[in-house]
Amino acid sequence: MTFQEIKELIIQEFGAETVVAENLSGLQPILTIVKEKLPLIARFLWSNEKTYFDYLSCITAIDDLKTGTIEVVYNFYSIPYNHYFTLKVETSRGDENNLPLIPTLCEIYKTANWHEREAFDLFGIVFEGHPDLRRILLPADWEGYPLRKDYKEQEYYHGIKVAY
Amino acid sequence: MPTDRIQYVYHKDNLQKSEPTRTKPEDLKSEEMIINLGPQHPSTHGVLRLEVITDGEFVKEVIPHMGYLHRCFEKHAENLPYNQIIPFVDRMDYLASMNSEHVYVMGLEKMLGIENTLPKRIEYIRVLVAELNRLASHFVAIGTYGIDIGAFTPFLWLMRDREHIQRLLEWVCGARMLYNYIWVGGLFYDLPVGFEERCADFIKYLKPKMKELEALVINNKIFIQRTANIGVLPLDLAINYGCSGPMLRGSGLKYDLRRVDGYSVYPELDFDIPVGKGDMGTIGDCWDRNYVRVLECYESIKIIEQCLVQLTGTHKRTREFDPQAMVPKKIRPKAMDFYVRGETPKGELGFYFRSTGNTDIPYRCKGRSPCFVNLSVINELSRNTMLADLIAIIGSIDVVMGEVDR
Numbered sequence: 001m002t003f004q005e006i007k008e009l010i011i012q013e014f015g016a017e018t019v020v021a022e023n024l025s026g027l028q029p030i031l032t033i034v035k036e037k038l039p040l041i042a043r044f045l046w047s048n049e050k051t052y053f054d055y056l057s058c059i060t061a062i063d064d065l066k067t068g069t070i071e072v073v074y075n076f077y078s079i080p081y082n083h084y085f086t087l088k089v090e091t092s093r094g095d096e097n098n099l100p101l102i103p104t105l106c107e108i109y110k111t112a113n114w115h116e117r118e119a120f121d122l123f124g125i126v127f128e129g130h131p132d133l134r135r136i137l138l139p140a141d142w143e144g145y146p147l148r149k150d151y152k153e154q155e156y157y158h159g160i161k162v163a164y
Numbered sequence: 165m166p167t168d169r170i171q172y173v174y175h176k177d178n179l180q181k182s183e184p185t186r187t188k189p190e191d192l193k194s195e196e197m198i199i200n201l202g203p204q205h206p207s208t209h210g211v212l213r214l215e216v217i218t219d220g221e222f223v224k225e226v227i228p229h230m231g232y233l234h235r236c237f238e239k240h241a242e243n244l245p246y247n248q249i250i251p252f253v254d255r256m257d258y259l260a261s262m263n264s265e266h267v268y269v270m271g272l273e274k275m276l277g278i279e280n281t282l283p284k285r286i287e288y289i290r291v292l293v294a295e296l297n298r299l300a301s302h303f304v305a306i307g308t309y310g311i312d313i314g315a316f317t318p319f320l321w322l323m324r325d326r327e328h329i330q331r332l333l334e335w336v337c338g339a340r341m342l343y344n345y346i347w348v349g350g351l352f353y354d355l356p357v358g359f360e361e362r363c364a365d366f367i368k369y370l371k372p373k374m375k376e377l378e379a380l381v382i383n384n385k386i387f388i389q390r391t392a393n394i395g396v397l398p399l400d401l402a403i404n405y406g407c408s409g410p411m412l413r414g415s416g417l418k419y420d421l422r423r424v425d426g427y428s429v430y431p432e433l434d435f436d437i438p439v440g441k442g443d444m445g446t447i448g449d450c451w452d453r454n455y456v457r458v459l460e461c462y463e464s465i466k467i468i469e470q471c472l473v474q475l476t477g478t479h480k481r482t483r484e485f486d487p488q489a490m491v492p493k494k495i496r497p498k499a500m501d502f503y504v505r506g507e508t509p510k511g512e513l514g515f516y517f518r519s520t521g522n523t524d525i526p527y528r529c530k531g532r533s534p535c536f537v538n539l540s541v542i543n544e545l546s547r548n549t550m551l552a553d554l555i556a557i558i559g560s561i562d563v564v565m566g567e568v569d570r
Contacts, residue, residue, distance in 0.1 A: 026500030027274065054403050058503060058532040060516040073516065075503050079403065079419060086503070111406030114540040122238070132186075137231040137569060139182035146239055158182070159173025 003029040006051060006085050013044055020090070028086055030073070035089040039103050045076060045085070046108055053078045053085060056105070059115035061123040065149040068093050070100050070125060094124075096144075104130040122147040185215050186227050195219050199551075203232050207312050207555045210565030212539075214554075221550050226543045233569040241529035246272055246495040247348055249529065254342040256531060257567040259304050262297035262333070263508040265346040266290055270427060271504030271515050272348045275497035282349070282490055285479040287429045289355060289487075290346055292363075292471040293336060295464040299370075300329040301509035302457045302464075305562040309454055310381050312559035313390045318381040325373055328366050335359065348495055351487035360476050367465055367472075374461060382458055391454065392445030395545040395557035399448065405541040408534050409511025410460065411561065414440040414453035421507035433470050435463040450560035457562070460509075496524045510534040510562060533567040 001009075003024075011019060014037055021032040033041060045053045053076035060073040074087045094100045104127040105112040116127040117136040124145035127133060135142065143154045153162045187198055199216045202208035211232035217225040237256060241249050253268045254261040273279040307322035330340045335356055337345040345352050381387050397407070399415040412419055420437040422430040438459030440452030475481075499521030505514040511534030518528040538561050545561075546554045 023501075026498075027502055028500075030501060056406055057505065057512065058514050058516055058530070060503075060528070060530045060532075062518060062528045073501065075514075075516070079417070082424065086501075109406070110401075110404045111537055111540065114536065118536075134186070135231075137234045139231070140184055141181045146236070147242075158175070158178050 001051060001081070001083055003031070003085065006045070007031055009048070009051065010041060010044070014041060028084075030086045030088050032088045032090060035091055035102050038087070038089050039105060039108065041087070042074070042076075042105050043108050051078065051085075052080060055079055056109040056111050056115075057084075059105075059112060059119060061119040061125055061147075063093065063123060063148045065093075070094075070123060072102055072119065072125065074105070093148075096124075099124045099126045101126050101128050103128050106130055121145075124148065183213070183229055187215065187217060187225075192217070193219075196224060201554075203229075208558060209308065209563050212558070212563065212565055212568070214542075214558075216551070216554065218551060221552075223546050223549050223551055223554055226546050226554065228539060228542060230539075230565065230568050233565045235566075235570065237531055237570040238529060241526060243525065245524045246497075246526060249526075250347070251342065251344045253531075254344060255566060256533065256570055257301075257508060257510060257513070257535070257564050258341055259564055260297050260301040260509045261341060261343050262290075262294045262346065263301075263506070264513060265343065266294045266428070267504060267506035267508065267513045268515055269346050269348050270506060271502060271517060272495060272497065274504060275500065275502050275517065275519065276348075276492065276495065278349060278490065278492070283479075283485070284429065285475065285481075285485060286351055286487060286490075288471050288474050288479055289351060291429055291433070292468060292475065293333060293343075293345065295467045295471070296329050296333060296363075298509045299461055299464050299468075300326045300333075302461050303329075305457055305509070306377070306381075306454060309559040309562075310387075312555050313387055315381055315384070315387060318377060321373070321377065321380070325370060328369070332359070332363060332366065335362075347488070347491055349491040350489065354481065354485060354487050355475070357481075360472050363468065364472055367468055370465065374458075374465075378458065382455060388444050388451060390553075391449065391451040391556055391560070393449050394445075394549065394553045395450045395560060396446045397448040397453075397541065397545055401544060402448070402541070405544070406537045407511070407541055408537070409507065409509065410453055410456045411511060411538045411541075413438065414456045415448035416440050416442075421505060421512060425505070427506060433467050435466050438463065450556050453560045453562075457509075494524055497521070505532070508534060510564065510567065511538060531570055533570060535561075535563045535565075535567040536570075539563050539568055 018033050018037045023030040045051045055077040057075040057077050062071045069090045070093050071090050077084045091100045119125045120133055121135045121137050196219050201214040203211040203213040213229040215227040253264050257264050303322040303326040307319035310318040334340045337343045397415050402412050402415045416439050418437050418439050438456050440447050444451045497519045502517045505512050514532030516530040520527050545557050
């Protein structure tokens with residue numbers, strides 16, 4: 001199925017207000033949806049016979065400092081139909097005490113578990129409903145979220161100077 | 165030395181603070197215990213630490229801890245021009261650098277819109293070196309798997325053959341493992357004079373060695389007993405966990421991105437996609453996964469032979485051929501988001517780019533590493549197996565920690 005057909009399908013099922021924006025300028029079109037509907041839409045795309053997106057290739061978090069948003073991009077792929085689809089959700093960046101919240105996809109795709117842990121580790125995105133949200137690449141007592149654009153590293157870590 | 169130069173302040177709680185176990189001893193049942201495996205144990209293939217909850221000899225749960233080799237690839241990538249990221253890409257999967265470079269460069273060429281304008285000779289050289297590197301990577305995977313199981317000889321034999329590949333690739337680009345050979349829009353050098361003949365000689369030498377390997381380890385009774393019916397990965401679980409490469413094909417799905425996406429010159433080449441058939445036990449067990457890698461070696465040899473025919477025939481070396489002729493002076497893609505993927509020896513390697521259009525530094529470059537995703541299935545594979553089988557399962561996943569941690 002093409003991008004437009006999948007978009008029509010989502011609008012038909014969940015209403016036009018779920019779609020926030022679409023970006024057709026690049027080589028791969030991207031559909032932005034409201035974040036509350038994300039698990040429902042993912043489950044719909046996964047279980048619907050016409051789409052059957054059984055493979056979640058990649059979850060990418062992007063920190064956009066200019067607009068003050070954090071974006072999470074989901075690359076879906078369907079092995080039997082050989083078609084793909086890119087979904088995006090946006091939320092405000094928040095800060096250390098008020099981390100951005102996004103619903104998890106762990107219950108539908110098991111692969112989302114580690115991808116979301118990585119996004120939590122490096123961007124500080126809290127995935128609501130995640131069964132095991134711990135840091136994955138960095139030590140558990142590391143401060144801050146390094147891939148945020150305004151990240152400043154801590155001065156000392158266990159007595160080791162961090163900046164070199 | 166003044167005392168303020170001391171680098172590390174030892175404190176006995178440091179380890180518990182930085183790398184705590186997920187399970188607390190007081191939460192265990194009376195018959196259970198926590199065993200810490202790694203990060204320095206040789207059978208964990210690098211610096212992988214496993215927190216294993218066992219009941220006697222039986223594994224109840226495996227919780228991987230990683231990040232010991234985290235070198236901040238994505239943070240570096242956000243501060244460097246596109247062409248200077250290629251050496252960092254090499255260091256992700258350091259056993260198969262050519263394959264990673266190929267995928268990365270392919271993504272950028274698609275973003276720039278020059279992927280169909282390159283001379284065929286460049287594409288054939290790329291596929292040739294990538295397949296040579298795939299052979300080398302699979303040799304390490306199969307050889308070290310033998311060591312894990314207790315067979316030392318295949319490791320030495322395969323390392324001997326891998327040495328030939330490394331010397332060939334060193335001759336091509338000057339480095340043994342981290343090449344920086346495939347550039348955006350071209351190559352660093354053309355192949356050295358006489359390379360095609362030497363490579364053909366090597367293939368002639370390698371073919372009987374593969375038969376030897378099969379007789380030595382793959383069909384060995386002890387090896388089969390240690391690996392067949394162990395760590396069975398059902399196909400639906402493999403897809404749901406996002407497994408790719410030999411992990412997915414070992415579970416019986418004919419899915420190879422070289423065929424599915426048909427990138428580079430792979431559509432013009434003739435090769436099969438081996439899948440696990442459960443010859444020695446169940447489909448998707450450790451033996452199947454390992455055997456898929458062995459069969460892929462044969463397919464790589466086939467591809468290399470066809471590339472050599474092309475490179476000495478239709479697309480042979482000419483005086484005018486300049487592999488750097490198409491290399492853009494400035495790599496500045498239009499503003500877009502782009503996800504590219506390709507088949508490396510471990511599975512689907514992907515890069516997610518965001519370019520802003522006014523600079524030649526990516527705004528974001530995420531590496532989707534196949535090992536990272538494949539490793540996440542380890543808990544499912546090793547539940548209720550024996551502790552010794554856990555070692556066989558880790559080896560069959562073929563993780564490279566450099567790529568897991570990035």
